[in-house]
Amino acid sequence: MSQLDQRGYVLAVERYPCTAVAVPEARAIAARAYAPYPWVDHDTVKLLVSETATNAVLHAGGGGFDLICHSPVGSSIQIELHDRSKSEPTRRVATAGDSHGRGLELLDILAPGWFVVTTLTGKSLIFTLEATACPADPTAPPPPSSRPTAP
Template sequence: MEATRAPALPPHDTRSPQPTFPAAPHTGDRHTSWPVHCDPAEVGRIRHQTTAQLHDWGLQDLSDTTELLVSELITNALRYAPGPIRLTIRILWTSLRCEIEDTNPTSPQRRTATPDTESGRGTELLDALTEAWASTRTPTGKTTWFTLPLPHPQESSPHLAD
């Protein structure tokens, strides 16, 4: 279904053990991207920025689900990736696509979570709430992405028009 390839993390100085991201966010009409600092407090900031961006695009109907899934994937990246993380949100023709890039090449692992388990439900959430999701290896780690269907056709919203 997905014909486009997820972008790789930006090139980095080969003298540095980890890639680095520019500090300023890249924002456009149809996508936005932010670096995520390696600090658990970043999850709240990213949730706020994600919700604000979706409201700016007139996609507030997707805020709760997107916020939950982005939080889950950012938390996992902070827990398992040793270096920089980046969130990119894109509006595609009929979908919202969220991409989390990190420096750990290992794909998300499916676990069996019991009712008492505090973790291990990320892939279950992605399966239940998304249109599609996957993890793609990159030269510096991986990109885990998911798509959600837009609540209305792109041409019906002035926020989404080119």
């Protein structure tokens, strides 16, 4: 299966201007999109959406960006951030006091296998997050072995 085949249907799609206020808005949209899935690491989703949206705002040269959140496929979710720049993300070496320069390192650690696809209008940065445990039915109670037993 190719990396692009890991996409489910679209849960959320939104276009944002390349402004600082767009970053928390994109983070909130992603958080709402995955709220029904308790096995999704919501903190990691919010962190990586913040990082990729901030990179678009700071480095894509304007023109806006699009966030697409895909439904789970198996035990993974895929998120795309499209911007209007054809320039590949540039890895920076951040020192302890730097407030920027860690976005790609965070992607490497939390979403290994992330990739960039050049499009007709710019590029897409795509990352996949794997669940640590994906129940068959996300609304089902935990299995009996994980429930406390009566004395």
